[in-house]
Amino acid sequence: MTNIRAVAKKAGVSVATVSRALQKPEVVSDKTRKRVQKAAKDVGYRPNMMAKVFRSKKTHSILVLVPDMSNPFFARVISGIQKAAKERGYNVTLGNTLGNKETERDFARLLQTSQTDGIVQLSASYPLDIADNDVANPLPIVNCCECVTDDSMPTVQLDNRAAAQAMVRYLMGLGHNRIGVITGPPESPLTSGRMAGYKAALEEAGQVFDPSLVTEGDYSLSAGEDRASALLAADQPPTAIFCFNDEMAYGAMRRVKQMGLRVPEDISVAGFDDLPYSKYMEPALTSVCQPSAEFGPVAVHMLFEMIAGSLTSDRHQQLPFELATRSSTGPVNLA
Amino acid sequence: MTNIRAVAKKAGVSVATVSRALQKPEVVSDKTRKRVQKAAKDVGYRPNMMAKVFRSKKTHSILVLVPDMSNPFFARVISGIQKAAKERGYNVTLGNTLGNKETERDFARLLQTSQTDGIVQLSASYPLDIADNDVANPLPIVNCCECVTDDSMPTVQLDNRAAAQAMVRYLMGLGHNRIGVITGPPESPLTSGRMAGYKAALEEAGQVFDPSLVTEGDYSLSAGEDRASALLAADQPPTAIFCFNDEMAYGAMRRVKQMGLRVPEDISVAGFDDLPYSKYMEPALTSVCQPSAEFGPVAVHMLFEMIAGSLTSDRHQQLPFELATRSSTGPVNLA
DNA sequence: TAGCTTTATGAAAGCGCTTTCAGTTTTCAT
């Protein structure tokens, strides 16, 4: 183990000087700096970062808490987080919680045991005992993508309500009056946001909300299949199905076709997230496009502000969405 | 900051005793152990893990080096790694290299600066200067999924050659004699393994290898579209296209259909990886199914053996594949 | 009870580094 002392010895200076020469070169004379650098190279010095971390109380790592990182949407967001973190010399630790609250808490405790400097949270709830969150001096935790509505953490999110509303408006514009929705778990604020948008669109069109058009999924491919069957088995089936994510939409489209119906002639299907695969579905899926690569950098920026001591950006930021209209949606077939 | 000293004071014992009571309870008397535990609780003691890490020289974290974590296949593998790591109390740091060799090296250096205990490498080459790898006492690095053929690291991988061969055999069984392939970058051993399988299948069927049926992709959706056009524009186009991953197959299918050809009646398409979406494509994609969730645990197991000092498992492990035959492949149409 | 081993505890060193403090050298204006 070549440590700082070995370098000091080799260079014939004190360890303090070595430390300075390497950390803040400007306070050391040219001559000794050169000498130290050469000595460091000669002995193959690799600073023990853990000692440094220990000493300086900065781990230079942040934790990403995510319910399921194999979800492509999350994967992209994480990728953006990692990229932004790396640009500032931070590493990213993965906290794949599988939706388990206890696991989440375990991971989040890394913050309290000085193993991470901050947390980007990709699921909905505050990951620690809320009591631990001193309002005046909050733990550096930022929520990303999940529209938490209380003020427990700073957030960066899509305006899920407006996005859902836009999608429903668009479907109505195609003549659809009975629009089914496959939601996510109701406890997710993401679900409620999108649901609110759905209702708002109905209302502004003067339509009444029909609960039989709403069915609850879990954002999985199979839920899409399953819930689509349910919707279509109704007395008065919808003419369009709006799924709260793309994966459920894939499932729904598959089931619709299996039932002998055509997309979009008999029934339109729309999704949310605009995964890269959606364009390759048959028919190509209409979806709400989220700026998945942008969430990370924004969240990381906010997080660093908190780590530095004060969040000066807006506490709640919104990113823009776009409607990607493709061939899975079309004019209602009144036949 | 409630440190160990605070607990010691509260419990009226020495810091040594606190450390022992908490780390190896059996060497401390019942009475004092209880007292210390209570004191720790009372003062809200959170051990500073970084001090511990520093002292014990074990970070309890491993690094995953991956070229692109938003690739669903990798995402699943990483998810498995993380799960296996967590079971042993290890954290996973993300090293998304974007294929950049320099970035990869940067990350890998975390090993040399004691910031991580080991590396699971999901791309093909040894991530550090090979000179750093002392053969007698190798750095704890395990390769996963990418079939490195030299012996620079222990590996866990699929028999890519056999898998590709099986797929080509299957296509031949359907009567296809001109099977096009869309490969990955030739420098990837993964590509060469699969290519070898393709050639082996040709050979065993007594067919000659026709280079005009081979075109190079980069594992992206758009490459699939692009390369499919190229293959089909040939004088004697193939009757089946075998893509070296599913995403290129998605692209290829789309392009084939855009060109007015039917899958599989006019042309069969097959992929590799069996992403969860493949079943939902239209037609559902035939693919080589890799046990994506199993790579991680095996790799982590091997890595821990190396960290512990000696790899006793086989240095090169293979996982089984399966052919998932679906409706994107069918009998050759001789019309 | 003497003399031994075993068990429980504390004092203190030290992991590798940064940083304060004080001391030494250099610079520079006078």
Next chain:
DNA sequence: ATGAAAACTGAAAGCGCTTTCATAAAGCTA
């Protein structure tokens, strides 16, 4: 040439914890 300020450097403390070593207490054996 001189003194004050500036620039540089080294000694040493200390971050929070583990662990060795020594000591004290307790438990045994004969």
